[in-house]
Amino acid sequence: MTLLSEMNQRALELGVPLSVHLDLTYRCNERCVHCYLDHDDHGEMTTVEIADLLVQFADAGVFFLSLSGGEVFMRRDFFEIVERARRLLFNVKIKTNGVMIHEAEAAGLRQLGVEQVQISVYSHRPEIHDAITKLPGSLNRTIKAIRFLKAQGLKVSISNVVMNANATDQRGVMMLARELGVEYTLDPTITPKLDGDTSILSHRITGDELKRIFHDPELVGDVGEFCAAPPPPGRDVMEGLPCSAGHTACYISPYGDVFPCVQFPRPCGNVRRQKFLDIWRHSPQLNEVRSIRAKDLPTCSTCAHVGTCTRCPGLAYMEGDMRGPSTADCEKSFYRTGMPSANMLQRKLPGSVGPLIQIQGVTCVRSASVVAAANALTD
């Protein structure tokens, strides 16, 4: 067990929110086609409110603080917030598109002791990246930002969200990351909008693309290990927690709403009306999330993938049931291993290399698309 996992275990036992993801704003200078946010400002927390919240976080034991958005640099008080956070000795990670980072901003982040900057890059090709962000010249500016940050000695990682428009560009982005001397992470997850609108799920890549990615040693390392059939789940798996959401981590929106995770939009309270620690400790919604073990998942507990699936309870929640399957993760498990999930079998969707099922609605509409997909499989 590593020191970090020991720390996570201790935080879990003590009920400490070790990690908080705080979105400072939903405003953004890009308009990414797959973005799940409403970019209008509906009353963001003020500098004073955030300063108070940071103190509450520190008192609650928060160690890892991710500041994200929207675009964090859209806030004029961004550096003041980072400075306050660093004075309280948080490990601060920034998520940004980098477009507004120049030499001065990079130097400022270095001076404040930000631990890591994560930057979204969709393609190594400007025409693809800029078409996704809808901001002409954005790739060029983002790459310049990465160079400024690296010149300051900051740890930078490129986050490569994969969708239809950039489905074949992972290796190109990975090479770009190598050239820039930064880390690379790939994420094929496209989530519904926070208001439940699922239209952007049409940007999800096909099953064939997902399978290709999962079997590319450049991207996943040891393919045999990565794509191995899951071992039979032991008792520890069935007693295990779905993920850290609500257990040692949570998400706060720019309006003060508390959720188990950024991908789990179940409202648990608002820090404008209640102290953070009160919400963390006593929210019935959070406590319900915490009560769920793998054995409590009606479908997933019967699934061969239960011990290895990346099942996201937030995506399951957005599909209508936080104890239900997350269809997108069922498909990931299937295209990784070739073994259909229990959910796919129940829905009579045998293993196939056919097109990835596009979820068209959060709840009932999904069944229509499942029927369509099942028909396609038998054609």
Place this chain on the structure above:
Amino acid sequence: MDRYIARGSGIAARMLGGEMMVMSTTDSTFFSLNEVATVIWQAADGRTPLSEIVANKICLEFDVDQERAQVGADRFVDELSRHGILLVSEHPWISSLQMRESR
């Protein structure tokens, strides 16, 4: 020669269940300090000599002889200073340390 220790600026730190977690934001090395190390960490104000911290805090609170405690404290300080987590000087540090006490 006595040494003065102060906490570096490129660190993240928090108490968790009685132990101090400390991370260098420069090289991302991570340490979990035990009770004794936590006491030294908390006393690292840049003004108190390390030998005084050992004598007045460690030996008194943990019932250990000074020579042994000093060896352990020196090793701990050397290790953390290699990562910029602790700053070491032969002279007292002045008010360059702006970071608040970790909680």
